[in-house]
Amino acid sequence: MIIHKRAGFLTLLFTVRGSVVPRVLPQMILLALFSSGIVFIYQYHTFELPEFSLTPFTLLGIALSLFLGFRNNAAYDRWWEGRKLWGSLVYETRAIGRATELLLMPDSARRPLLKLTAAFSHAMCQSLRPDSDSGPAIASLLDAKTTSKLMQSANPADAILREMARIVAKEHELKRLDTIAVNMLDQHLTALAGVQAGLERLANTPMPFAFTLLAHRTAYIYCFLLPLGLVGNALWLTPFFTTLVAYCFFGLDTLSEELEYPFTKEGANHLPLEAMCRVNEISVAEALGEKPPVPLQPVKHILS
Amino acid sequence: MIIHKRAGFLTLLFTVRGSVVPRVLPQMILLALFSSGIVFIYQYHTFELPEFSLTPFTLLGIALSLFLGFRNNAAYDRWWEGRKLWGSLVYETRAIGRATELLLMPDSARRPLLKLTAAFSHAMCQSLRPDSDSGPAIASLLDAKTTSKLMQSANPADAILREMARIVAKEHELKRLDTIAVNMLDQHLTALAGVQAGLERLANTPMPFAFTLLAHRTAYIYCFLLPLGLVGNALWLTPFFTTLVAYCFFGLDTLSEELEYPFTKEGANHLPLEAMCRVNEISVAEALGEKPPVPLQPVKHILS
Amino acid sequence: MIIHKRAGFLTLLFTVRGSVVPRVLPQMILLALFSSGIVFIYQYHTFELPEFSLTPFTLLGIALSLFLGFRNNAAYDRWWEGRKLWGSLVYETRAIGRATELLLMPDSARRPLLKLTAAFSHAMCQSLRPDSDSGPAIASLLDAKTTSKLMQSANPADAILREMARIVAKEHELKRLDTIAVNMLDQHLTALAGVQAGLERLANTPMPFAFTLLAHRTAYIYCFLLPLGLVGNALWLTPFFTTLVAYCFFGLDTLSEELEYPFTKEGANHLPLEAMCRVNEISVAEALGEKPPVPLQPVKHILS
């Protein structure tokens, strides 16, 4: 995530970091060259160009705007839902810390339970960003045996939840928790599992692929036809105008794609998963009365 | 569901799988021929064509875009709700595995309960895709007698839930579960039933039929009138432009229809029900300490 | 509700059932005659017509499209909420069947409780469709005395819930249910009451009347002015074009109105309340181990 102070209106015009400009620049340059070519042909009549009015472009442009708008909306909803789910992770981690205290759970069971809760976030982060490595973070929280067992399982986050359930079941068996207490802890575990299910849904079910195709194709065909419609009208301003429209459409297209995958670190608008994992480590340490680690800080305005 | 790596912008332009192009191609070709005919008549004055400006088309085009946009939005919401409900199924399956462990349920009752939970997904899948056959999958989970009893009932998913309730009631009768434990398990069963109700609602209540009619008819009449408006303007580019507009409108129309029925395997944007059933089998096997089956893999980019 | 197989693109063009065409046909014919008159006057200069460009119509047309779109959206939400509430009714009915089994409730109390649950749907249906008669259906479920008492009360659905509460309270008094069990059943009764409140809200609180007025009036004035703007442009195609626009706008207007009242049987896009009542009767019969009645079938594609 980009961390910026709220900037003045001039600064906003020239910021590059966080912008989608770098990602659509090649296409924009290509388009600028192409439409300059069109203008050249039109001007020097190298050969006859089909000439037609802008009205069909207006019609198609509105349909395209609506569709890109819809896709953008849906992608933003996914991104925001991802953020909400991580927010729930933060507060369920604290809730487990509190509930185990309220239930007077002995430290011998509570400490491993909470450490596993902190490890759960790291395992979640690993599963959402396959090229990151949560191994060391998990190893620093759990003993070596548990770590290696968990890291070998197909779905470590799931294995951690099973491990946590085992601890609670043990306490129940030892009659140190009654059925009501078990129910209460089960609800918090179910909440964690619900967050996991939600995050896996977002990561594994992108928007229907046909949306991406329809948006992408129409946007490109549209922008490469536009100079034909503009040239009789705007002449040498055609490349400039075409590029501006392309900035809007390609930019929205690219941004929607980035937000559709809210976890991957590509682009700069991803969610700060590692920083939130750290927040959870802090919550667990504070609940156990240990010295908490420091929060993660943004590096070059980016919180990873 | 289509499983694709995130593709570059050129690849996206030429992908066919997952696209709606194949499904609207016949209509697009028909329209291209029709509008070529219009151009021919216009050019060679075979007979007098009504000529009119594009402005009424802009107006109607915007109304149509808005309406197709609304329908697309509603259809996508249905698709996404279907996915959410299956996500709940995944995590409620795990929750039942966990809750029965926390409540120290004896294996003699827990094992059949969890097997039934896994069978529930298959029964759900069968009911949403009437031409698939979940019989073998269910038979591999349950004993022959239970299977045949369940498969004969009108609504197997429902019969499975009743069977599960019977097991819990038995344990209650034997005083191995207290009222609180029964309440806790009832909540998980009710959650399964809620998922079932939601999925049946999506499968049995399509969007009001009049929407489909209004969208479909207006889109077709519009596209077949469009050449009359374009021909004076775009001449030989008319067929090209008309086909592009038709790609947008028919494509959106067809895509909305596919998403409206998120479970049927027609088209390639359906939800991967069978893969999710397998996930549930894995969860149940892991909860019982059995060797889990392998996850389903996409076949030719399609996860069924 | 209309039950259709998914139809091909040609069939969709000519289906009448479920379409709003029959309901807006008179206005469309009137408009076609009116605009033919305008064309005639324009052509033969019977008298001078005010002539003006289409641009103001575009502007107003877009505003109108947006507004009709909003209203359509809100009406569809109401329709879909109605369907969701009936879905909850279906699954709460099953949940009460299951909960009473789990709580080992004796048949003497469970049977009347479940029969009342099935009767609840019928009472709900009666209250949403005042001109239907649920009396016989309720009488077939309950004994004569209870039936006549319930049917005389101002709000039979409410009276049924009170009757159900009485049975549970009795069991509590007899110490056959503990406080936890009572709480559990109370939650299911509260869920039924919540469904009732939601359905009554939809039935008794239509959208603000001013919406209907604003949409209706603007659509009509717009369509009757449109020929004046089109005639100079489209000449003899004016009636055709005007009628097409009117089909869109009046159609959307009428459809929104139908969906705004999702229960009344007028139009063909209503929810199949009677079929869902039958589903509940089946659930109750199955929970009691009785022979269930057969599901309702659509009559001429319509499920009532």
Place this chain on the structure above:
Amino acid sequence: MIIHKRAGFLTLLFTVRGSVVPRVLPQMILLALFSSGIVFIYQYHTFELPEFSLTPFTLLGIALSLFLGFRNNAAYDRWWEGRKLWGSLVYETRAIGRATELLLMPDSARRPLLKLTAAFSHAMCQSLRPDSDSGPAIASLLDAKTTSKLMQSANPADAILREMARIVAKEHELKRLDTIAVNMLDQHLTALAGVQAGLERLANTPMPFAFTLLAHRTAYIYCFLLPLGLVGNALWLTPFFTTLVAYCFFGLDTLSEELEYPFTKEGANHLPLEAMCRVNEISVAEALGEKPPVPLQPVKHILS
């Protein structure tokens, strides 16, 4: 709230009650005069008018439509949320009647508890409509001492909830309710408090004032500039067209403002709070076995 039978299409064109026409009529007349003046000046060249095409108006008109549409959407959501909250009030009132019966609460505690529940709606209504007087209604439900104590407190609704809590706490102290029963009643009281918080939020936090300003100003400037753009085009039809556009824009603006404040009786699209208070009185009377009062009837189509 307006209570209308569903009207035919002609009736809808001429209804005044519930319409926003009366509230925007002065501005519409002013605008009609103003644009007639413009037409006069234009026709007789009293002095030179700036002349410009309609295109900039189309652009601005679309932006304005979108913005008014957004505001209308948000205002309707507030109105509908208000209605939902009152629906919850209706069903929580019934739920408290049922829960206290299920818990076998003695009449000496139950009666005052339920009477306070009915009084709660009246206090809520009073707080949402400061110029109404719920005093008599509350006095008819409670004894004189309690009434005067409640009416003197800063927030009577809140004081009633505290009074109700006191009764439940007393029963708990007397061991007539166990912790589970207390929890169950607390949940219903919390639900009432949640409704109160929601209603106070709607009443005290209007939409950001800058929205109203931006919508209102742009709409007015737009409509008073429009004749300048239309006059060259529509001539003597200009006043008519301008007034039609103004009807749309001012009408939507005014309607949004009415819906933004869903409780005040100004305008005719408010929610029928008094009728719903009466519904709650009926529920309480029925739960206590008393003769219920009659439901409120609409006066001149308006349910207050």
Place this chain on the structure above:
Amino acid sequence: MIIHKRAGFLTLLFTVRGSVVPRVLPQMILLALFSSGIVFIYQYHTFELPEFSLTPFTLLGIALSLFLGFRNNAAYDRWWEGRKLWGSLVYETRAIGRATELLLMPDSARRPLLKLTAAFSHAMCQSLRPDSDSGPAIASLLDAKTTSKLMQSANPADAILREMARIVAKEHELKRLDTIAVNMLDQHLTALAGVQAGLERLANTPMPFAFTLLAHRTAYIYCFLLPLGLVGNALWLTPFFTTLVAYCFFGLDTLSEELEYPFTKEGANHLPLEAMCRVNEISVAEALGEKPPVPLQPVKHILS
């Protein structure tokens, strides 16, 4: 927040407070000067201007309107969610007052618990408005030692929740609360933590920075190009028209930015956090039978 009586239509045209006009005035003046310059150049042919029709502007203007509309919608949703979360804070504060009474908690534990609840709002407010100082407010509620301990912790709101949990755990240890009561209080504490997580999410995760960039840049480039398109059409009215469009676009852009950060006091459309903290102090005082402080009043129409 601005507190206004509902104003008449004339007043609305000239109000400054709460309007975004002051914040976009410099840019509007700059733009007015710039477009006057364009008109001058065009009129006196100082040098040749590129001349082009308005059609491309219409197209781009619609795309921009849709995008600004989307952003505005999302920003308003954040603002309204912030308000809802504070509403929950108000009613959870009251709920804790009620629950502790219902559970007959002794005053020695209840008083500090409730005082901490009131302090929680202030700590929350401090964390959302870093430049405000909640120290004195918290100090007046708690004893000096607790205050200084809390204010030193990294996240005082979190520390307060831990402190509250400690009190409840103590009562549980002393057997003055059973597991059910602990569960009930835990739910209210979890609700407070949920509000905290939601508020921190809104404060720390602004909308993707690329949205702000895309909206801002396109709006500015658009408005500074617009005079080129208008000048041939509107001549000396160009500056006026351009400025009106800019008022719409820049105004919406700025308003969205204000609503995106619903807590900071910049601008006048922020939420009245301090007033709501006071409401919570009043609730706590009333629950404890102490004399409540007076509600905060707006200063110059602004409630801070």
